[in-house]
Amino acid sequence: MRAIRIEQYGGLEVLRLQDVPLPRCEAGHVVLRVEAAGVNFADTRHRAGNYPWGEPPPTTLGLEACGAIEEVGKGVSGYKAGDRVAALTNGAYAEYARAPASMVIPLPEGMDSVTGAAFPLQALTAYHLTHTAHVVQEHETVLVHAAAGGVGLMLVQLAKLRGARVIGTTSSEEKAKAIRELGGDEVINYTTSLFDEEVLRLTQGAGVDVAYDAVGRATFERNFNALKLFGHLVSFGAASGIPEPVQPRVLYAKSLKLSGFVLYAVARLPSVWAQGMAQVVKLWQEGKLRVTVHRVLPLEEAAEAHRLLESRGSIGKIVLRVGKAAA
Ligand SMILES: NC(=O)c1ccc[n+]([C@@H]2O[C@H](COP(=O)([O-])OP(=O)(O)OC[C@H]3O[C@@H](n4cnc5c(N)ncnc54)[C@H](OP(=O)(O)O)[C@@H]3O)[C@@H](O)[C@H]2O)c1
Structure with a gap:
């Protein structure tokens, strides 16, 4: 089968289209014929x-991949060959991918394979950031960094569904428009102004209840200034680089909380995980959670997809088209 592989770490040049054997279907897993990644x-x-x-x-x-189940491993119930599903996996940039059964999401009626490949990781991350890592409340003001990104646009919508006021940061007017279209109340261009000062101005000096930050080095420290008394900074990534270490005393003056988040930690809580999967699908079916796809590229153009993401050139999601959808 064709797959995009790396034989060493590095820049775009290490991404190679190669022919490799099909993944074996292990117990507790399924193998998908991938339509989109x-x-x-x-x-x-x-x-x-x-x-x-x-x-x-x-x-x-x-x-993450979306496609039809090709093979079902020992001990897996509830799935059969031909079922159309999305799944979190390792090795999705390929014609076939193996996924643990617990990471499989049956594709709801009416969802195409591009959308199916676009939502699982980012929607679940945003869902658990707003419902598990910090339970957003109606009266709260939420700061979302890189709010026009894949996770960012999901965070904006989910925080709005919780009833919060949402302030997003981004780097261009085109991206700001996308954030507003999905419900963002205010948008700050954090490349041309100091976002913490803008947040304080927009909140009459109070600050925000929670800040979601996966930008990292460029934004991390200023979040403490932008937070309200007892505010919460959730750090879940470092697109601009790893931040400097923090001294606990930085948190004292406003009794702040700093926490980390990774989606895979939630997967260790099966009932919370299953509830998140059901909820994001339900919200999509109800038309309350939109999936924004920026570009669909063929598998062999994975390097262009990485270039776009790393150059801050995307709004929402980029998807690789792998194979044809089953008729
Ligand atoms: N912890 C978890 O479980 C988890 C799960 C999913 C994603 N993440 C993290 O969440 C973040 C967003 O992921 P995503 O897949 O949705 O990507 P994305 O937000 O679609 O793309 C990254 C965005 O980060 C912003 N950015 C700021 N500084 C940047 C820099 N120096 N280089 C590149 N981008 C920069 C850009 O938006 P602007 O142009 O608006 O600045 C860019 O569009 C990543 O840090 C990712 O690692 C964490």
Whole structure:
């Protein structure tokens, strides 16, 4: 089968289209015939060697896929060959991918394979950021960094559904428009102004209840200034680089909370995980959670997908088209 692989960590040049054997279907797993694969910022970190959860090279990239089940492993019930599903996996940039049964989401009626590949990781991350890591309340003001990104646009919508006021940050007017269209109340261009000062101005000096930050180095420290008394900073990524270490005393003056989040920790709580999967699908079916797809590229153009993400050139999601959808 064709797959996008890395044999060493590095820049775009290490992404190679190769012919490799089909994945074996192990117990507790299914194998999908992949129609589309989602591209995540984490894939660019995996390629560069900065993703702690990534399999070391030689390996196939890609964390989520959508397609039809080809084979069902021992001990798996509830799925059969031909079922159309999305799944979190390792090795999604390929014609076939193996996924643990617990990471499989049956595709709802009316969802195409591009949307199916675009939503699982980013929607679940945003769902658990707003419902598990910090339970957003109606009276709260929420700051979302990189709010026009894949996770960002989901965070904006989910925080609005919780009833909160949402302030987003981004780097261009085109991206700001996308944030407002999905419900963002205010948008700050954090490349031309100091976002913490803008947040304080927009909140009459009070600050925000929670800040979601996966930008990292460029934004991290200023979040403490932008937070309200007893405010909460949730750090879940570092697109601009790893921040400097923090001294606990930075938190004292306003009794702040700093926490970290990774989606894979939620997967260790089966009932919370299953509830999140059901909820994001339900919200999509009800038309309350929109999936914004920026570009669909063929599998062999994975390098262009990474280039776009790393150059801040995307709004929402980039998807790789792998194979044809079953008739
Ligand atoms: N912890 C978890 O479980 C988890 C799960 C999913 C994603 N994440 C993290 O969440 C973040 C967003 O992921 P995503 O896949 O949705 O990507 P994305 O937000 O679609 O793309 C990354 C965005 O980050 C912003 N950015 C700021 N500084 C940047 C820089 N120096 N280089 C590149 N981008 C920069 C850009 O938006 P602007 O142009 O608006 O600045 C860019 O569009 C990533 O840090 C990712 O690792 C974490």
